[in-house]
Amino acid sequence: MTESTKNYVNGEWVVSETGDTFDVENPANPNEIVSRYQQSNSTDAAVAVSAAAESQDSWKNTPGPERGRILREAGTVLANQKEGLTGLLVSEEGKSYAEAAGEVQRAIDIFHYFAAKAADLGGTVKGSSGKNTTLYTRKVPVGVAALITPWNYPIAIPAWKLAPALAAGNSVVLKPASVAPGLSLKIAKALDEAGLPAGVLNVVTGPGREVGSEFIENESTDAVSFTGSSQVGQTVYDQATDAGKRVQTELGGKNPTVVTGSADPSKAADIVATGGFGTTGQSCTACSRAIVDSAIHDDFVAALIDRAESIDIGPGSDHEMGPQVSANERDSTLEYIDIAVEEGATLAAGGGVPDGTAVANGYFVEPTVFTNVDSEMRIAQEEVFGPVISVIEVDDFDGAIDVANNVQYGLSASVVTESHNEANRFIDEADAGVVKVNQKTTGLELHVPFGGFKRSSSETWREQGDSGLDFYTIEKTVYDSY
Numbered sequence: 001m002t003e004s005t006k007n008y009v010n011g012e013w014v015v016s017e018t019g020d021t022f023d024v025e026n027p028a029n030p031n032e033i034v035s036r037y038q039q040s041n042s043t044d045a046a047v048a049v050s051a052a053a054e055s056q057d058s059w060k061n062t063p064g065p066e067r068g069r070i071l072r073e074a075g076t077v078l079a080n081q082k083e084g085l086t087g088l089l090v091s092e093e094g095k096s097y098a099e100a101a102g103e104v105q106r107a108i109d110i111f112h113y114f115a116a117k118a119a120d121l122g123g124t125v126k127g128s129s130g131k132n133t134t135l136y137t138r139k140v141p142v143g144v145a146a147l148i149t150p151w152n153y154p155i156a157i158p159a160w161k162l163a164p165a166l167a168a169g170n171s172v173v174l175k176p177a178s179v180a181p182g183l184s185l186k187i188a189k190a191l192d193e194a195g196l197p198a199g200v201l202n203v204v205t206g207p208g209r210e211v212g213s214e215f216i217e218n219e220s221t222d223a224v225s226f227t228g229s230s231q232v233g234q235t236v237y238d239q240a241t242d243a244g245k246r247v248q249t250e251l252g253g254k255n256p257t258v259v260t261g262s263a264d265p266s267k268a269a270d271i272v273a274t275g276g277f278g279t280t281g282q283s284c285t286a287c288s289r290a291i292v293d294s295a296i297h298d299d300f301v302a303a304l305i306d307r308a309e310s311i312d313i314g315p316g317s318d319h320e321m322g323p324q325v326s327a328n329e330r331d332s333t334l335e336y337i338d339i340a341v342e343e344g345a346t347l348a349a350g351g352g353v354p355d356g357t358a359v360a361n362g363y364f365v366e367p368t369v370f371t372n373v374d375s376e377m378r379i380a381q382e383e384v385f386g387p388v389i390s391v392i393e394v395d396d397f398d399g400a401i402d403v404a405n406n407v408q409y410g411l412s413a414s415v416v417t418e419s420h421n422e423a424n425r426f427i428d429e430a431d432a433g434v435v436k437v438n439q440k441t442t443g444l445e446l447h448v449p450f451g452g453f454k455r456s457s458s459e460t461w462r463e464q465g466d467s468g469l470d471f472y473t474i475e476k477t478v479y480d481s482y
Contacts (some may be wrong), residue, residue, distance in 0.1 A: 004036040007044065007205060008188040010051035011198025016206065017047075018038040021244070022178065025324040027094040028315035034091045035182050040206030045173070045214035048202035052144045052171040055199030060169035061139045062197075062273045067167055068118030073194035075111030078187070082108070085155065087317075092180040093154050094322040094363070096150055097278055107159035107187070107312075108249035110446055114163035117469060121168060123476075134480040142246055143222030146215035148175050148208070148236065150228045151325055153181035161225050162187065164468040166200065173221070174203045175212050177228075179325050181205045207405065213381060217243050224248070225242040225463075225471065227284075230383070230409075230455045237458055242302070248471050249458040250451055252383040253284045253411030255441040256404040258426060260397055261295035262418040269303035271416055275440030277311060277367045280321055282329070285412040285434065287441040289380055290391045291400045297393045301348065301371055304391070308349040308367040314358035314362040323362040324386060331361040333386030337368060340379035342444035345390070345393040346372040375403045397422055405431045410453030412441040419456075433457065 004021045020039035029421035038044070059067075078085065082313075082359060090099040109296040121139055128135035147161045157426040163173050186201045204211050205348050216239045217226050223246040226236045230251040240247035257275060259268040275287035292300050315321030324330040330353075337351050350366030353359075365386055373380050373390040380390050396402045404413060413432035417423055423437045433452040434444060444450050449462035461471035 003432060005182065005185055007038050007040060007048070008185060008192070008201070008203040009044075009048045010202065013194065016406060017043045018306055024092050024112060024180065024182065026091050027325050030327070030361060030363070032303065032446070035180055037178070037205040040204045042214040043209045044204050044206065045175075045211040046218060048173045048204050049144060049215065049218045050221050051199040051202050052173050055169065055197060056143055056171045059171050059197060059200045060323075062169070064118045064121050064167075067169065068115040070194045070196050071111050071118060071163060071167060072115035073411065074190040074196070075108050075115065076185070077190035077193050078111065080102070080109045081186070081190070085183065088186070088232070089155060090184050090322070092182050092318040093151060094316050094325055095279060096320060096322050097303065097318070101144055101232065103156045106446065107155045110156070110159040110163050113446055114167040116470065118167040121469065121473070123337045128479070130481070132482055136478050136480070138476045139168070139477055140476055142472055142474055143170060144169045144220055145172050145223045145225065145472060147172060148212050148215065148224070148226045148228070149177060149184065151177035151179035152279070152284070154180040155187065157227055158187055160464055160468065166196075167473045168469055168472040170223070170472050171200045172202070173215050174201065175208070175215055176203070176205065178205060178207065179311050212236070213239065216240050216245070221245060223472065226250075228420060233458075248461045249461070250284070250463060252409055252458050253286070253452065253454050254289065254381065254383055254407040254409040255287050255412045255432070256289040256291050257287045257413070258400045258404055258415040259290060259292040260400070260417040260419065260422050261293035261301055262422070263296060263416040265296045265299035265368075266303045268416040269307055270299055271414070271438070271440050273304060273307040275414070275442050276389040277308065277387045278442055280324055280365075281324065282385055283442050284446070287414070288384055288387055288389060289404075291394055291403050292391055293397070293400065295393075296394055302388070303371070304369055305349045305356045308369050311367050313354050313364055313366065314356070319358070319406040321367065321387065323359075323364045327363055327364070329385065330365055331389060333365050333384055336379060336382070336384045336386070336388065340370050340373070340377065340390070342370070343377045343379065344368040344374075345377060345379060350387070365463045375406055379409055397425070401426070401429050405429075408455045410434070411456035412452075414439055414441045437476070
């Protein structure tokens with residue numbers, strides 16, 4: 001029998017008030033139960049918030065260098081467990097081993113980065129117009145931060161929310177996605193081993209309607225950070241703002257790569273395929289639209305089809321592209337493929353469930369390419385969140401910019417070009433929070449701001465780097481006369 005993993009509340013590993021648990025299966029082999037977790041409810045969540053609130057004063061008064069020491073030690077604990085963490089990520093979420101190892105390393109790096117930043121938090125000195133007065137600012141923590149994280153980056157996203165929150169002196173309650181919650185609890189264990197005081201971090205697993213809603217609406221919660229779908233994110237934003245909380249949401253994307261007439265078709269196809277099929281297309285920054293100049297369209301499509309058909313599909317432990325995370329995600333992707341065909345797009349590659357013993361039982365979808373896609377089709381407007389790329393042919397660069405911006409999202413965008421003028425125009429005119437030249441839409445270094453425009457973000461605070469710390473702090477202005 002699989003032993004259930006407990007919640008982490010007030011420095012203790014505890015079972016839920018419900019007494020119920022839920023299982024997480026391996027998406028490459030759904031008959032394999034990877035782990036069992038607590039099916040918590042709003043009472044469990046309220047207890048966690050209370051523990052966080054009670055620990056807040058002590059933690060915020062802990063010197064920044066000491067908070068940093070704990071974060072650094074937690075990063076070291078994670079580093080020592082990298083192999084096991086990578087295996088758990090592959091088993092619960094389905095990523096390829098290389099992708100999972102990179103994500104685990106990202107989490108380690110995040111903890112070490114914010115460990116160093118914790119010592120720098122303080123404020124700035126300003127010149128005063130009055131004599132015998134010192135004028136300065138002081139940054140203080142917001143208070144209790146509620147973090148709600150998705151399944152597609154189950155260790156990196158909890159890390160990039162949690163590390164700056166703790167570095168800034170906030171106490172935290174964390175609800176990971178139920179599809180892959182194990183890595184968040186591993187982070188809690190690492191912080192516990194590093195000496196984090198009881199109550200400063202509390203991790204509760206269970207449904208969003210119970211745990212997440214209580215975290216958001218509880219009167220002791222001061223800030224809410226959510227990453228997930230735009231539909232759920234809007235609900236979270238409304239709940240949090242109605243309750244008077246500081247809120248930050250990072251949501252979906254419909255990310256374009258513009259391929260200009262000056263681009264090398266083969267190079268462009270590789271950039272698009274890597275951005276669209278990496279992580280099985282399950283990234284909010286994944287390339288789902290290739291907007292291609294007619295001058296090189298046919299050569300680009302041929303190269304992209306070759307790349308899609310060459311991808312090795314199977315369990316992430318030993319294949320290039322793993323499964324989708326669940327039956328629901330797989331079925332949603334297949335439904336969008338059917339919709340695209342019905343709307344008149346041409347299925348140029350993939351489009352179904354692959355054959356073979358290695359993929360017989362898992363939630364696999366072939367890397368899929370559509371051509372003859374109109375920019376108003378649903379496949380070109382709605383987030384699919386699977387390994388599907390739509391190729392949209394345009395006559396010129398102006399048309400490409402119009403198509404790129406003609407969606408409700410604005411998270412990441414890239415251009416492949418040999419023209420400095422086109423590159424500079426794209427940087428200026430693309431409606432996206434992340435803009436890249438001759439690079440894939442996915443991937444962002446940990447010390448730069450991350451966030452989107454339009455329905456991709458609440459457009460309040462960015463995540464990562466100094467911007468991430470800004471969300472978790474409030475600046476106080478001080479006049480000190482003597």
